[in-house]
Amino acid sequence: MKYFLNKLDIKFLITLLLISSLLFAIPLSEFDYKSIEKQRRTETLVFEHCSPLKSTAFNLIGVQFDRFIDQNFYVGGVAYGAIDGGRSGYALGAFHIGYLQDLSDSLFIDIKTMIGGSGGGGVPTKGGLLFQPQIALGYRINPFTELRVGIGKYYSMDNDFEANIFNIGISISSFHLFIPLQLTP
């Protein structure tokens, strides 16, 4: 099996995964066209500054994916990795739920809570479980591009590690088309 894994070309596997939908997809029927629904999705590139209360600060970059359940509520996930501060190897992966409220045509407030796992790089997260509430102010440059600046708090749930966080992000929004399974005969 080790030999098999060594021979496995990861690039080939990724390519195959990406094109699998194209190879095995089904054309839409008349009924399918009538059942199409749309969902707003947002991808955000995030730069985050993390200031632990008991140790030196470090920075992270990562991506955030949001899927809107309705006009305001969304769920999603994030994946961050440390880029400096002597914390190389520190990474964070979490799910979140959030609420986005428009203040005007271009301004909005974004409140969210993350729960997930983090650790590495010598950051004392013990089991890894984290809780991170945060609030951000956003500016909509155009209907599909947003800038946001946020602050929050990082709590390691089973250790006394705490940190203040500050982040900035640039988001791209779009509508994802799908057909709910229950509408398919």
Place this chain on the structure above:
Amino acid sequence: MFKKVLILFILIILTNTCVATEQNIHKAKISEEFTFETHKVNNNTEDMGVAGFIYKRYLDKNWFWGGAGYAALFGQRGGYFIGGFLTGYTLETTDYIFEPLIYIGAGGGHSAPSGASSGGLIRWSIALGYKVTPDLSIKLHTGYIDFIGGDIKSWLAGFTIGITSYEIFSK
């Protein structure tokens, strides 16, 4: 040579995607799942809980493949992550699901035990599930995780909540 052919192939597919018309709109069944499971590390002396996200793309009505990533939440190993590819088969009735799958990936991290070895791992599991709605399912699974050349060889158990739909795209 292989790389050049691969790049050409990807370019052709991207070109098709860029010039979408109604005639080449297609659908593919996908499933997005939240999962939590526990297994043992450090020569089976430590319990650890990991949570993750699974993305499955169906090749037909039953066979699927995709990717999944996990992060440690409970135990002593914050910073332990797993990522990899999976393939499996979903057998379903109106209400119930039976799903064996195999997962090949890599794991470890700064706080991971030395038992992770070089990181390569094989994991298999069998899930039994209930369809709350045609879209939403809850599954319980058990299986085995084996870090190749490492000491982490453990039975695992967990649960999964998944949403299945048809993704629409241009061919």
